[in-house]
Structure formats: structure tokens, C-alpha cells
Amino acid sequence: MEAMVLAVKAVGLRVGYLDSEENVLWAVREASFEVSEGEIFCLVGESGCGKSTVGNAIAGILPPHAVTEGELHIFDRPVIQGGRMNYNGVRGRIVSYVPQNPGTGLNPYYTVEDQFYYVLNSLYGLGRRKAVEVSRNYLSLVGLDPDRVLDYYPHELSGGMQQRAAIALALSTGARVVVADEPTSSIDANLRLQLIKLLLDLRDSQRISLFLITHDIMSAGKICDTIAVMYAGRLLEVGRGSEVVTEPLHQYTRMLVDAAPTLGFKKALRSIPGEPPRPGVVVEGCAFRPRCPWAFEKCVEAPPRVGVFGREVECWRYVG
Amino acid sequence: MSVGSKVAIKLERVTAGYLTAARGWRSLRRRLEVVLNNVSLEVYNGERVVIIGESGSGKSTLLRVVLGLLKPLRGRVVVLGKEVYSLPWSERVRVLRAVGYVPQDPYKALNPSLKIRYSLMEPLEALGIGDPEGRMARVLRLVQLSEEVMNYYPTDLSGGMRQRVLIARAVIHDPEILVLDEPTSALDVSIQAQIINLINDLYEKLNLTVLVVTHDLGVAQYLADRAVILYKGEIVEEGFFEDVLHSPRNNYTKLLIKSYRASI
Amino acid sequence: MGAGVNAQQTGGSPRGAGLLSSLLRRQVRGLKFGAGLTVVLVMLALSLTCDFIAPYPEEGRGIAPPDARDRILLPPSTDHLFGTDSMGRDLFSRVVMGTRSALMQILIVISASLAVGLFVAVLSAYFRGVVEMVVSYLTELFMSVPAIVLALAFAIAVGRGLITVISSLVITWWSWYARITHIYARGVVEMDYVTLSRLSGLSPLKIVWRHVLRNVYPPVLVQAITDMGSVLLEATAINFLSLGVPINSPEWGVIMYEGKDVLVTAPWVTIFPGLFLLVTALGFSLLGDSLRESLDPRLRRKWRLWF
Numbered sequence: 001m002e003a004m005v006l007a008v009k010a011v012g013l014r015v016g017y018l019d020s021e022e023n024v025l026w027a028v029r030e031a032s033f034e035v036s037e038g039e040i041f042c043l044v045g046e047s048g049c050g051k052s053t054v055g056n057a058i059a060g061i062l063p064p065h066a067v068t069e070g071e072l073h074i075f076d077r078p079v080i081q082g083g084r085m086n087y088n089g090v091r092g093r094i095v096s097y098v099p100q101n102p103g104t105g106l107n108p109y110y111t112v113e114d115q116f117y118y119v120l121n122s123l124y125g126l127g128r129r130k131a132v133e134v135s136r137n138y139l140s141l142v143g144l145d146p147d148r149v150l151d152y153y154p155h156e157l158s159g160g161m162q163q164r165a166a167i168a169l170a171l172s173t174g175a176r177v178v179v180a181d182e183p184t185s186s187i188d189a190n191l192r193l194q195l196i197k198l199l200l201d202l203r204d205s206q207r208i209s210l211f212l213i214t215h216d217i218m219s220a221g222k223i224c225d226t227i228a229v230m231y232a233g234r235l236l237e238v239g240r241g242s243e244v245v246t247e248p249l250h251q252y253t254r255m256l257v258d259a260a261p262t263l264g265f266k267k268a269l270r271s272i273p274g275e276p277p278r279p280g281v282v283v284e285g286c287a288f289r290p291r292c293p294w295a296f297e298k299c300v301e302a303p304p305r306v307g308v309f310g311r312e313v314e315c316w317r318y319v320g
Numbered sequence: 321m322s323v324g325s326k327v328a329i330k331l332e333r334v335t336a337g338y339l340t341a342a343r344g345w346r347s348l349r350r351r352l353e354v355v356l357n358n359v360s361l362e363v364y365n366g367e368r369v370v371i372i373g374e375s376g377s378g379k380s381t382l383l384r385v386v387l388g389l390l391k392p393l394r395g396r397v398v399v400l401g402k403e404v405y406s407l408p409w410s411e412r413v414r415v416l417r418a419v420g421y422v423p424q425d426p427y428k429a430l431n432p433s434l435k436i437r438y439s440l441m442e443p444l445e446a447l448g449i450g451d452p453e454g455r456m457a458r459v460l461r462l463v464q465l466s467e468e469v470m471n472y473y474p475t476d477l478s479g480g481m482r483q484r485v486l487i488a489r490a491v492i493h494d495p496e497i498l499v500l501d502e503p504t505s506a507l508d509v510s511i512q513a514q515i516i517n518l519i520n521d522l523y524e525k526l527n528l529t530v531l532v533v534t535h536d537l538g539v540a541q542y543l544a545d546r547a548v549i550l551y552k553g554e555i556v557e558e559g560f561f562e563d564v565l566h567s568p569r570n571n572y573t574k575l576l577i578k579s580y581r582a583s584i
Numbered sequence: 585m586g587a588g589v590n591a592q593q594t595g596g597s598p599r600g601a602g603l604l605s606s607l608l609r610r611q612v613r614g615l616k617f618g619a620g621l622t623v624v625l626v627m628l629a630l631s632l633t634c635d636f637i638a639p640y641p642e643e644g645r646g647i648a649p650p651d652a653r654d655r656i657l658l659p660p661s662t663d664h665l666f667g668t669d670s671m672g673r674d675l676f677s678r679v680v681m682g683t684r685s686a687l688m689q690i691l692i693v694i695s696a697s698l699a700v701g702l703f704v705a706v707l708s709a710y711f712r713g714v715v716e717m718v719v720s721y722l723t724e725l726f727m728s729v730p731a732i733v734l735a736l737a738f739a740i741a742v743g744r745g746l747i748t749v750i751s752s753l754v755i756t757w758w759s760w761y762a763r764i765t766h767i768y769a770r771g772v773v774e775m776d777y778v779t780l781s782r783l784s785g786l787s788p789l790k791i792v793w794r795h796v797l798r799n800v801y802p803p804v805l806v807q808a809i810t811d812m813g814s815v816l817l818e819a820t821a822i823n824f825l826s827l828g829v830p831i832n833s834p835e836w837g838v839i840m841y842e843g844k845d846v847l848v849t850a851p852w853v854t855i856f857p858g859l860f861l862l863v864t865a866l867g868f869s870l871l872g873d874s875l876r877e878s879l880d881p882r883l884r885r886k887w888r889l890w891f
Binding site: 186278 | 510565575578579580
């Protein structure tokens with residue numbers, strides 16, 4: 001039987017930052033998950049939950065003053081082991097990153113052609129002609145006409161074109177994993193659907209694994225194979241995309257779904273009382289306890305992760 | 321909620337834009353950039369209208385025109401029966417006293433060096449309205465914030481709380497119209513729901529006319545009686561929200577609806 | 585439902601938002617800050633008490649002693665800690681009293697430049713249009729004038745004196761503060777809280793004071809503190825060139841002017857005021873620099889969140 005290739009595997013990953021007093025503020029407290037090759041994995045959470053940090057950890061762009069614990073493997077290569085990070089040969093080559101704003105993914109001082117050249121040259125030593133050839137492939141792949149785009153500076157392209165060029169650039173390095181942080185949030189409706197379709201096509205045709213970071217759980221449910229719901233640095237629920245949204249197990253997931261408006265069906269919007277803890281604030285036991293309608297005595301201890309119907313949940317209510 | 325026949329806000333064939341410097345910010349040559357093109361709109365007393373537009377649609381310009389901050393190149397703007405731009409600034413302010421405005425970014429709309437109480441009090445101070453303490457207490461209760469918030473600085477508050485403070489400030493002088501610019505886009509989903517419910521609550525309690533600008537159809541659904549779709553400076557569709565949602569006529573509207581659940 | 589403020593959310597009691605107080609809190613442990621502050625405080629103390637500390641106050645003020653001829657250019661000794669100058673006056677007294685002159689010049693120049701620069705720039709940022717254009721031209725114009733050349737022109741036109749030093753410095757320095765202030769003020773003026781105030785009908789002056797000025801002054805103030813060292817150096821230079829305060833004054837530049845003629849035979853006349861000058865300028869520089877470090881990037885990031 002063929003073993004499933006794991007594009008990304010995290011075991012007990014913790015990432016923190018040193019503050020001015022040399023204390024560690026943990027952004028990611030404990031994350032364990034697996035991304036299979038050719039899968040679309042969505043990390044869903046609200047602001048401050050640490051999802052961008054996880055994305056940065058995978059892409060290899062954590063700042064130098066980041067502190068790590070646990071393990072992170074990319075295609076079986078250990079990029080984070082305990083306190084050490086080693087992204088040689090991985091960053092940029094196997095994993096690529098598409099930032100949130102289309103404009104910021106491209107250097108404003110270089111034409112599109114130059115950007116491809118500098119990236120490919122520094123990574124693989126390609127000459128300009130070869131670089132242009134490669135860039136043409138990828139630009140067409142994302143639906144851009146190379147002849148029209150290569151000579152332009154980023155600001156001369158529309159937002160949607162910039163975003164697609166950034167994706168093409170990210171792919172041209174031969175990356176097998178693409179990390180995208182809210183890639184459609186700053187794009188017009190016109191292009192949002194096209195971009196989603198593009199991502200899905202890439203997954204199908206190129207077997208590229210996508211790691212998407214988003215705040216919108218309903219969209220994630222529609223698009224992703226696997227959803228992980230993140231809160232205060234922990235993964236509260238991980239499971240198949242469609243199921244997690246239609247039948248959420250964790251109270252937080254359920255309340256997120258309840259709070260999200262659904263177009264066409266005007267259900268009562270039920271907000272979650274209180275607010276998520278600010279990054280760096282430590283809560284004893286289960287991080288969601290103060291806001292959880294199911295909380296009981298056991299919740300003062302951090303709950304273990306349990307498997308329920310093929311999903312993983314961190315909640316005492318599912319233990320035993 | 322009975323809708324009166326009186327018109328709260330009326331835009332009549334408004335074309336608006338900006339003069340931007342042709343070259344460098346000190347050049348004397350100016351270039352005209354038209355952002356709103358021949359826009360006509362009526363908001364009736366007591367109704368909730370949502371203008372749905374994405375970035376680049378001209379919605380921020382539309383708001384500025386309505387608020388009296390940007391004189392249109394063509395057309396008239398009438399607020400509560402008074403033509404706004406025929407008045408000098410001092411009189412305009414008096415007309416606009418009936419309007420409460422909640423700006424988009426709760427992180428940029430409160431002076432960080434002032435305690436909340438001073439920011440809250442400012443409309444009362446400027447308009448010469450009395451009983452600041454009483455009004456502040458009442459208004460904070462309305463937005464469900466405890467009174468001790470008054471002594472905090474904006475940086476001590478979260479985004480959701482700041483948004484509530486802004487809403488409180490917008491209603492503290494008893495306006496008739498409430499205008500909100502993207503009231504939830506800077507907030508998390510779970511807090512969005514709180515604010516949406518709050519806006520509707522105030523709408524009923526204070527008998528307001530509400531005008532909201534947003535790009536989010538889901539938010540619009542909960543805040544709209546009528547919806548106006550703005551695209552590239554023009555109104556491409558308008559009507560009751562349910563009608564627009566279930567029988568859209570314009571292609572852009574259809575696209576908006578279709579792409580609603582693609583916010584990855 | 586109903587988000588009351590609770591301690592867990594906001595971290596306890598309301599903290600002061602004063603940027604300067606957070607700046608200072610962060611600094612108290614720093615070495616640079618400590619060293620700079622010490623120097624500045626010592627100089628400040630000296631300037632206030634120099635009349636009592638100087639062993640020969642009259643000589644400090646420039647009056648030659650009766651037995652001057654016996655006491656010309658004496659090297660440092662127990663009687664005269666720093667030696668005497670070419671007129672027989674105790675150098676220590678002169679130098680110590682020069683502290684007062686130095687600090688006074690700094691204070692007047694910096695506060696005047698700050699006042700003018702802040703005021704002008706904030707108004708130009710708020711009112712835009714013609715005002716902004718005129719102010720920016722003036723700013724650039726005055727920024728390009730070197731203070732010493734201006735002092736020379738003044739000295740020729742109206743003669744030397746304290747006024748010459750101060751006015752030539754203020755006329756050139758205000759433009760730097762205007763430039764910095766204007767850059768930040770432009771950002772602040774775009775903020776929604778300014779728009780809200782305008783819509784409420786608050787008077788422009790109140791808006792400028794309460795919203796623009798209050799949020800713009802921190803980096804400018806820190807820059808001013810750092811500048812104090814440079815101002816001192818320029819002022820001293822102008823005095824050294826005999827364009828400023830009258831000869832015989834207790835002023836370091838003036839003393840060094842006298843000392844240059846006897847540099848080989850009586851170097852102490854130049855060394856001691858020079859040392860004081862160096863240390864004072866360094867002290868201000870260190871102080872301002874340490875404040876600026878904490879202002880940027882960490883605190884600066886936080887402050888920039890404000891706009």
C-alpha cells in the first residue's frame with residue numbers, strides 16, 4: 001500500500017516571540033496537524049489566534065527573534081526541531097508564500113520579468129533567457145498573458161493581476177507547498193471566484209498542496225479539504241472541511257458558524273460573548289473556557305486532544 | 321417600522337471627484353479624477369439603506385459627499401430638506417448636527433492621547449449641548465459598555481469596544497440619521513455579530529434613519545431594508561434587499577452574490 | 585453579551601497613555617540614558633549654583649583681579665584649578681559660569697525654534713492649500729541657510745551680541761522642526777478623529793491643538809533634545825568667531841578664542857572649556873539618542889499605530 005505523502009507535518013509546534021523584557025510570548029501554543037500532498041488545508045481563526053504565525057513557520061519567514069519548540073516537517077525534512085530552525089533548501093524552493101495584499105508580493109522597483117529573473121537566478125542560477133521561459137509557463141498557468149505582463153511594473157497591473165503574478169512567482173520556484181495568507185480578502189468580487197478556481201486547478205493539475213489562512217469559516221468549508229480551527233494558539237478542532245462546518249463538534253466552531261451571516265437565509269446572528277484573549281495573555285486551562293456554554297469543572301485543566309469520528313477535538317466533553 | 325414620506329437624504333444626479341496634482345504635490349497643474357458619476361439616491365425617514373460597494377466603487381467618496389465634506393462637481397445634496405452645499409461651513413455644521421457618523425477604522429478614529437470621556441464629549445462641547453455626564457452615561461449603557469470605560473485611553477480597549485465607543489459618540493447628540501462606514505470590516509466575525517445586533521437595536525430604540533456602506537453582502541443582509549449596489553462610481557442596482565438578492569438584474573450584482581462565499 | 589470592560593481584557597487599571605511616560609519608564613535602566621541624564625543634570629546644577637561654586641565669581645564674570653599682572657597664564661594649581669587666562673582671571677570660575685551661558689543659549693534657541701516650527705507646520709498641514717505651499721517654500725529656504733553665515737551678516741549689520749547668536753540660530757533651526765512636524769502632521773490630519781471633530785463643528789484652532797499637536801510633538805521633542813548638543817556646538821562656534829557675546833564673557837567659545845593665541849604656551853585655556861563643551865554636547869546627544877532609540881522602532885511602532 002502506498003503511504004500517503006505528507007507535505008507538512010507539525011507535532012506539538014510552539015512558536016513565540018521575545019518581548020522587550022526577554023519574556024516569551026507564545027503565539028502558537030500547541031499545534032499538531034498534517035497536510036497531505038495535493039490537499040487544500042485551511043487554517044481558520046480570528047485575529048490574534050496565531051494563524052499567520054503558523055503560516056510563517058511553514059513558509060520559513062519567521063523573524064529571527066522567534067522562539068520555537070516542537071517539530072515541523074516539510075516533505076519529511078525537519079525545518080523546526082526544538083529550538084532550531086533550518087530552512088535550507090526548503091524556503092523558497094519547496095515552500096512558497098503569497099502575502100495578503102497583492103501589491104506587497106511584488107517588488108515595486110522591478111518589472112515582472114526582472115522579478116522572475118532575480119528569484120530564479122538566485123535560487124537555481126538560471127540565466128535570463130531560461131528564466132523568462134519558465135516565467136512564461138507559470139504566467140500562462142495563472143491566466144495571465146506573458147507578453148502583456150512581463151514588461152510591466154507592479155503598479156501598472158490591476159490588483160487581481162498583481163495577485164496572480166505573485167502566485168505565478170511563488171509557483172515558479174517549483175514549490176510543492178504554497179502558503180497563502182487571506183489571498184482573496186483584498187480582491188474584487190470579479191476576481192475572487194477566478195482566483196479560487198485557479199487555486200483549485202493548481203491543486204488538481206499540479207498536485208500542489210495549499211495551506212490557506214483565513215478568518216472566514218464558511219468560505220473555508222466550501223473550498224477546503226481539511227479545516228483546522230485555531231483559537232489562542234491552539235487547534236481546537238481539525239477535520240474534513242464540509243463536516244466541520246455542517247456539524248461542528250467544538251463549541252467555538254459551532255459558535256463561529258452561528259455568528260457568520262449566511263446569505264439568503266436570515267438566521268438570528270448569535271454572537272459569542274466576550275472577546276478572544278489578546279495575544280500573549282495566558283489563560284489557565286482551556287483557553288475558551290470563559291466564553292464556553294459547555295464549560296464545567298474539568299475545564300480548568302488544559303483538555304487533551306481526542307479523536308471523534310475521524311476528527312480531532314480538544315474538549316473535555318469528548319473525553320471518555 | 322413605518323416609513324414616512326419625508327426624505328432624510330437625497331442625492332440628485334451627483335457627480336463628484338477629486339482634483340489631484342498632475343505632477344508632485346506642489347505642482348500647480350491639477351488633474352480631475354471623477355469618482356462618482358451621476359448618482360441619484362433617496363433615503364427615506366426611518367428606513368435602513370445599505371450601499372454595497374467594493375474598494376474603488378466610490379463608496380467612500382459618496383459618504384464624504386453626504387457628510388458635507390466634499391462638494392460635488394454637479395448635482396445637489398439635500399439633507400433633511402436643506403441643500404447642504406449651498407450653505408457656508410458654519411451653517412452646514414448646524415444642519416449636519418442631525419447626522420451621526422461612525423467612521424471605518426476604530427483604530428484611527430479616536431485620539432490616542434485623550435481619555436475616552438473627552439472624545440465622547442466632543443460633539444456636545446462643539447454643539448453646546450448640556451449635561452455631558454448624564455448623556456455619556458446613558459449612551460454608554462446603550463452600547464453596553466461599562467461607565468469606567470470613560471477613564472480609559474483608546475489603546476486600552478479592543479477593536480470591538482472602540483467601535484462601540486464610536487457608535488456611542490455618534491448618537492450622543494441625538495441625531496436623526498446614523499451613517500456608518502464599514503462598521504464591521506475591522507472586526508472579527510464573532511464581534512461583527514455583536515455590532516450588527518447593536519446597530520439594529522439602536523435603530524429601533526432611537527428611531528433613527530440608517531445609512532451603511534459596506535462591501536459585505538452578509539452584513540448588508542442584516543442591516544438593510546433597501547440595498548444600493550455601487551460599481552465604478554455608478555449605481556447599478558437598487559431595491560429592497562430581498563428582491564435584489566433573489567432576483568438580481570445586473571451582472572455585477574450577480575457576481576457579487578456568487579462570489580460571496582469565496583473570502584479565503 | 586455586553587462587553588463590559590474587565591481587567592483580563594485590558595490588563596488592569598487604566599494606564600497613562602503618555603508616550604513620554606512610557607518612554608521614560610523604558611529608559612530608566614539604560615546606560616546611555618543614565619549617562620546622558622547625569623551629564624545634563626550636573627551641568628544644570630552647575631549653571632544654577634555657579635555663583636556659589638566659583639571661587640572667584642567676579643573674575644568669572646570677566647573682571648580682571650587687581651593683581652592681574654602677577655597671575656597671567658598660570659598653569660593649573662590648587663589656587664586655580666584650571667589655571668588662569670591671559671588677563672589673570674581664574675579659568676575655573678570662568679568655565680563654570682560659562683555653563684549658565686551655554687544652557688541658556690540652548691534653552692532659548694531650542695524652545696523658540698520648536699515653538700515656531702511646531703506652530704507653523706501644524707497650521708500648514710491642517711489648512712493645506714496656499715498656506716502649505718508658502719510654508720514649505722519658507723521651510724526649505726531657511727533650511728538651506730547656514731547659521732554661521734547668517735551670524736556673520738547680523739554681526740556686520742547690527743553688531744555682535746547674544747541676540748545675534750540666538751536669532752541666527754533660531755532662524756535656521758525652526759525649519760528643521762517644521763519639516764519633521766509637517767511630515768507627521770500630514771498623517772495625523774488624515775485621521776478619522778480629526779474628521780469627526782471637524783464635522784462636530786469644533787473650531788480649527790481647538791482641533792489643531794487637541795488633536796494634531798498633541799499627537800505630533802513626541803518625536804519632534806525627542807529630536808529637539810538630541811539637537812541640543814548640536815545647537816551648543818554651533819552657538820559656541822559663533823561665539824568663538826567673535827560674532828556673538830562680547831569678549832570677556834563667561835562663555836566657552838569666547839574663552840577658546842582667547843586661548844587660541846596661547847595654545848602652545850598655555851593650552852589649559854583652550855582645553856578646559858573645550859572639555860566642558862564636549863561633555864555637555866555628548867550628554868545631550870546621549871540623552872536624546874537613548875530616547876529616540878526607544879521611540880523607534882518598538883515604541884515607534886506602537887505610536888505609529890496611533891496613526
